[in-house]
Amino acid sequence: MIKKEVLIIDYGMGNIWSVANALNYVGAKVVVSSDPDLIVNARKLILPGVGSFRRAMEVLREKSLDQAIVEAVLKKGSDILGICLGMQLMGTAGSEDGETIGLSLIPERVDKFSELELNHRKIPHIGFNQVNSSEESKLFSDIPSESDFYFVHSYRILPNNLNGAVSLCNYGVNFVAGYENGNIFAAQFHPEKSQGNGLRLISNYMHLNA
Amino acid sequence: MLKKRIIFTLLYNSGFFMLSRNFRLQKVGDISWLRDNYNFSNVSSSIDELIVLDISREKRDINIFRECLKEIVASCFIPVSSGGGIGSVDQAKLLLRSGADKVVINSQVFLRPELVFELAREFGQQCIVASVDTKRDSENNFHVYIDNGTNLLDLKLNEYLTNLSKLPIGELYLNSMDKDGTGQGYDLDLLKEVPDSFKCPIIISGGAGNFNHFVDALAHERVNAVATAHLFNFVGDGLSVSRNRVLDLGFNLARFSSF
Numbered sequence: 001m002i003k004k005e006v007l008i009i010d011y012g013m014g015n016i017w018s019v020a021n022a023l024n025y026v027g028a029k030v031v032v033s034s035d036p037d038l039i040v041n042a043r044k045l046i047l048p049g050v051g052s053f054r055r056a057m058e059v060l061r062e063k064s065l066d067q068a069i070v071e072a073v074l075k076k077g078s079d080i081l082g083i084c085l086g087m088q089l090m091g092t093a094g095s096e097d098g099e100t101i102g103l104s105l106i107p108e109r110v111d112k113f114s115e116l117e118l119n120h121r122k123i124p125h126i127g128f129n130q131v132n133s134s135e136e137s138k139l140f141s142d143i144p145s146e147s148d149f150y151f152v153h154s155y156r157i158l159p160n161n162l163n164g165a166v167s168l169c170n171y172g173v174n175f176v177a178g179y180e181n182g183n184i185f186a187a188q189f190h191p192e193k194s195q196g197n198g199l200r201l202i203s204n205y206m207h208l209n210a
Numbered sequence: 211m212l213k214k215r216i217i218f219t220l221l222y223n224s225g226f227f228m229l230s231r232n233f234r235l236q237k238v239g240d241i242s243w244l245r246d247n248y249n250f251s252n253v254s255s256s257i258d259e260l261i262v263l264d265i266s267r268e269k270r271d272i273n274i275f276r277e278c279l280k281e282i283v284a285s286c287f288i289p290v291s292s293g294g295g296i297g298s299v300d301q302a303k304l305l306l307r308s309g310a311d312k313v314v315i316n317s318q319v320f321l322r323p324e325l326v327f328e329l330a331r332e333f334g335q336q337c338i339v340a341s342v343d344t345k346r347d348s349e350n351n352f353h354v355y356i357d358n359g360t361n362l363l364d365l366k367l368n369e370y371l372t373n374l375s376k377l378p379i380g381e382l383y384l385n386s387m388d389k390d391g392t393g394q395g396y397d398l399d400l401l402k403e404v405p406d407s408f409k410c411p412i413i414i415s416g417g418a419g420n421f422n423h424f425v426d427a428l429a430h431e432r433v434n435a436v437a438t439a440h441l442f443n444f445v446g447d448g449l450s451v452s453r454n455r456v457l458d459l460g461f462n463l464a465r466f467s468s469f
Contacts, residue, residue, distance in 0.1 A: 015306065017307055017309050018283070018290075021284060022287055026469075051333045051334045051337070052330075052331060121212075122409050123410075124380050124381075126381060128463075129211065129213065148464035152311070170211070193287060193289045194287070
């Protein structure tokens, strides 16, 4: 069987190594690149990320990766999976370190958990938490609802009326844990850090439309 | 609901993994010893997180340490924090590109607090674990030590933590030097020194000898995670047995599935 190929977008921020490690484990062929041409022509992308929204968008723009990603996803219909900050960058805008425009692949903005939402909970929201997923979700195929996934973040996307908010997590407020709409996928948690459930989700992403 | 965590900490010193007792180190074995005695793909399914610290007392070699880190985490699909002697954004980046998700900093938090801001700007606040080593004096006041426990600061723990709460850190790793490696249980009195202004999650470390110690600490409302660095107390299936016992008692820990 030919290994399914995936390109991890390397923009110098984030846990590329861990994501690649998990992809290798589920049998994917992994390419790590910061070359816009390769990104535009990849069929399957992963946008990882750990760090601040503003800094990450600056780097994506400096390297012209923002345009390459949008072109691959919206014009060529390539699959994309954003992980953690990668998911947030796919939103319309973020308020971390000042207002910054995002990639706008997910039609919702990214803001910090408010004091009211947190109600004395600590941020960052760090650790394993239950994710309630819808049965139709492709990412969560064969993963029971209420499975535990690993989160580490202080900013969140609220479900509001967001079409594609296929799984939610609660931390004082329900927020979007998993998003999928057409070829656009995202996880606020770290599947590569979520033991067997996370590996299953990554494997599901690799076998979409198979 | 957010789960509490059990964390395993590995202490690395110039090529060897160490047992620490009151910060005195005893060599246990190198990476191949670790491979033989700790099957990390198994162990990691019993813990929520792994911390790998370079506590080398001689000169540190971050490149050799990174290779060890990579090997350890290759079969772990859990969060990994790493640190020891990190003095720059570039050094932190090296660890983050070798399998770490978060960086642990200790002495530099005191010596160069501006580094904490630089790291937070580059990687986000959630990426920074501030480690604090503390020890009681003869009157049971807690004091803070830096530089692998060798230098006493002129600050009590609660004053230090008040200062720390103003820095952009993601978590606090609070380690009792008195209990370190003793297996006598955690020093939960430490938690009384944490100011109310302190908002970030707290990992308590030092003293775990058996699963009852995990239970005692996890029951404390201010504790988000318990850590043990003892290579022998939980060897073999020790961690999985302990985890299951804690779960059986109804504690709110994550349940993992295999892939």
